[in-house]
Amino acid sequence: MDTMYYGDILVVDLDSGKTGQVEFERQMLEQSGPGLASGMALLREHVEGEPLVLGSGLLTGTTAPASCLGFALGASPVTGEPAVAPLSQYAGSEMKLSGFSMVVIKGKSAKPVYLWLHDGVADIVDASKLAGKDTWETTDAIRSDMGEHLIQVISTGPAGESGSRLASFSINYWGSGDTAGLGAVMGEKNLKAVALRGLGMLDAEEPLEFYHGTLELLSGSPAEKGFKATCAAVKAYDIDGWLKPLVHRYRSCFACPHACNTFVKYNEDHGVIDSTGVEEPGLLITGAAAPLWLQRGGWEVEPACRALEALCREGMDVVRGARELAGTPLNDAAEIRAAVKGLGGTEDAGWPADNDISYTGLFGPWVPPLSEEDGWVEANRAGYVLGICPAYILLSGIDVSRLFELCSPAAGIELDAGRIAEMFA
Amino acid sequence: MRVKVKPLSCTGCALCETACGFHWDEAFSLISSSILLYRAEEKKNYMGVIVKTDEDLFIGRPEGAQELKLGEVHKQGAGGGASAKPILIREACDMCESAGVEPQCVAICPHGALYLE
Numbered sequence: 051m052d053t054m055y056y057g058d059i060l061v062v063d064l065d066s067g068k069t070g071q072v073e074f075e076r077q078m079l080e081q082s083g084p085g086l087a088s089g090m091a092l093l094r095e096h097v098e099g100e101p102l103v104l105g106s107g108l109l110t111g112t113t114a115p116a117s118c119l120g121f122a123l124g125a126s127p128v129t130g131e132p133a134v135a136p137l138s139q140y141a142g143s144e145m146k147l148s149g150f151s152m153v154v155i156k157g158k159s160a161k162p163v164y165l166w167l168h169d170g171v172a173d174i175v176d177a178s179k180l181a182g183k184d185t186w187e188t189t190d191a192i193r194s195d196m197g198e199h200l201i202q203v204i205s206t207g208p209a210g211e212s213g214s215r216l217a218s219f220s221i222n223y224w225g226s227g228d229t230a231g232l233g234a235v236m237g238e239k240n241l242k243a244v245a246l247r248g249l250g251m252l253d254a255e256e257p258l259e260f261y262h263g264t265l266e267l268l269s270g271s272p273a274e275k276g277f278k279a280t281c282a283a284v285k286a287y288d289i290d291g292w293l294k295p296l297v298h299r300y301r302s303c304f305a306c307p308h309a310c311n312t313f314v315k316y317n318e319d320h321g322v323i324d325s326t327g328v329e330e331p332g333l334l335i336t337g338a339a340a341p342l343w344l345q346r347g348g349w350e351v352e353p354a355c356r357a358l359e360a361l362c363r364e365g366m367d368v369v370r371g372a373r374e375l376a377g378t379p380l381n382d383a384a385e386i387r388a389a390v391k392g393l394g395g396t397e398d399a400g401w402p403a404d405n406d407i408s409y410t411g412l413f414g415p416w417v418p419p420l421s422e423e424d425g426w427v428e429a430n431r432a433g434y435v436l437g438i439c440p441a442y443i444l445l446s447g448i449d450v451s452r453l454f455e456l457c458s459p460a461a462g463i464e465l466d467a468g469r470i471a472e473m474f475a
Numbered sequence: 476m477r478v479k480v481k482p483l484s485c486t487g488c489a490l491c492e493t494a495c496g497f498h499w500d501e502a503f504s505l506i507s508s509s510i511l512l513y514r515a516e517e518k519k520n521y522m523g524v525i526v527k528t529d530e531d532l533f534i535g536r537p538e539g540a541q542e543l544k545l546g547e548v549h550k551q552g553a554g555g556g557a558s559a560k561p562i563l564i565r566e567a568c569d570m571c572e573s574a575g576v577e578p579q580c581v582a583i584c585p586h587g588a589l590y591l592e
Contacts, residue, residue: 112503113493113583140489147504186518199515223518251504261497265583268490273585275486298520302488307585309486313520323483323537325521334520 052253053079053461054108055151057170059092063099064239065157069172074151079463084108086134086434087473089123092154093132099156100125102235104137104145104204104244107437108460111146111252111304113264114453115271116442118303120145121434122204126230127238128215133230134412134434137204139311139336141221142437143304144202147248159240164192164205168247177242182208184363185220186330192245202246207365210237215395216374218367224311224334225362227416229399229409233365256459263456271446273307275300277338279445280310283420284403289341292351296320301334308442311336316352333359339415340372342402347376356383360390369415373397412474420444431470476591478510478568478578480524480535484588487514487522491580491589498571498579509568510580510589524588526580529567 058071074088082091085107092103106120120142126133137145145153149170162177180188189203203222210217210233217234219226236242254260276290276297290297296314298321303311314320315332322331333355335341340361344354357380361371371390374397380386399415400406407423409415413430417440420426425444432450433440436457443450450467457465495508511525526533534541545563571578581589 111493113490113497143489143505199517249504249506251500251502251506253502257497257501268583268585271585275586299483300486301520301522302486302585304488305490305493306488309488309586315520325516325519327519330518332520 051076051462052255054112054252054254055079056147056250056252057149057151060150060153060167060172061096062153062155062165062172062174063157064155064159064163064174064241067159067174069174079461083469083473084435084461084463085110085437086121086123088152089121090132092152093123096154096156102155102232102239102241103152104155105152106137106142106146107433107435108457108463109453110437111143111248112460113261113268113305114438114456115264115268115446115448116303116306116308116439117437118142118306119433119437119439122219122228122232124232124235126232127234128231132412133232133414135219135226135228135230135232135414136416137221138227138303138439139202139221139224140304141202141204141246144246144248146252146437147250148246149248149250153244155239155241158238162240162242164243164245165241166196166245169249180242182211184208185365186223186363188243189222192243196245198247200247203243204246205243205365206233206236206241207363209365210234213237214366216366216371216393218365220362220365223362224336225368227337227414229367229369229414229416231367254460255462260456260459263459267448267452268307271307271448275309276312277310279308280338280418280420280441281342283445284401284418285405286338286342286401286403287345289338289345292345293335293341296332296351296355298332303439306439306442308445310338310441314355316355333362337369337416338418339401340368343369343372343376346402347379349376349379350381353379353381353383353386357386357390360387364390366390366393367399369399370395370397373400417441417444428467428470431474432467435465435470435473476570477528477533478526478570478581479533479590479592480526480540481588481590482523482535482537482540484586485512485522485524485535486586487512488585490583490585491524494579494583498574499566507565509566511562525562527562527565527567532562
């Protein structure tokens, strides 16, 4: 039977520098559950190796709406507990198509390395020349070395290499929703990056039934741009209006009708649409919380965006970093970079919203508090199992049971809210 | 009638590519489609959409659309940039006629960036 996954479980032992593969058996999908549920089972199985587990959801990489989501799972140095961070943008879908269903990275390398996953092949590559490089330099170097600009690079920056409390892995240039310090876990392992390229193919159990089911869901889905809906839902300031003088274009994560990611240009006119301008015109803002903290702190929009870029380059959590910076607005680019390098990680992650919730346990505030806490947790659980962005689930108002109905034609698996709750019990 | 692109409406979700790949393979991948999301210049946020037909490429660049005969593509450097399977060696768009449905890339685009003309 087809399972909508492609390839084995990869086990990487950084202590020995060796890799091994274990069949991703249907039994594991059925007993543990897909996506994050399988990831948690692997985390428990390999706990002695202090693993970082990467994977994707059952529907990741398909035409299901917002099926962009993969995950990174490990013990958070911030909380001491297991925590998950999203592989969004194109990283989740490339993970799904990389030729490995799940990846377990154990131990610690004696020297800096990066993991290169492609076509079911795993290479541990010397990354000595990348040590100390920021996430932008690291992404450029790996893509240049491999001659492929569509490679997704999950990297740790100087913050992760130095064990900063603010460390957060970055997806390509744009930071991530890692508020748990998994970037520091990568640094501790001497794992500079995981590079992904997905050329695989996902087969469904009942492909036409599955495909037409996804089209029905998409046809009823709102297609919006920017953070307006998010800000309205969390009763926060309209950050879109604040960013507007710099906005270039909005970008979706893979398969998402809601293009919330917002590209701002501040090193050239934001209206420039061709590719002849400066090499690094600006930044893709992938979440509303960090700019909201800076706006509330009295920052002007352009220096605020430069601060977010500096946080991304250092491999720092943009949300906690912005919250720490918020009270001392700056304008000078050099002063901003220096201030970012001096951050100590004194603030908690969260949203500058009246209806914010407590963020304990597995999930961080990457997903806005778009519902009461119980509903927020349920959306995170369903999202990470299915591979559907939980923020999309909450914002779109999609009937989650209709997403569960896709699991049978996808892989012959029956899922519902009760079964999901059991996986996380 | 052919598939055309309004590139500035595109948000880069790749649903068009994924649906087209499904049309050819009845599976999900990003290497089979006749339509390609150009996203190789990520730091510049420069993206567009390319559609291959039997005769030409419809190239939807942000600064303007262009129809380029297949023989001219190499001269113009418009092969889609970095791709593991360049668009020139992929199947040409058949408007989904072989499946008896409307062009799936147009039907699935959430932002109306693709249209028929």
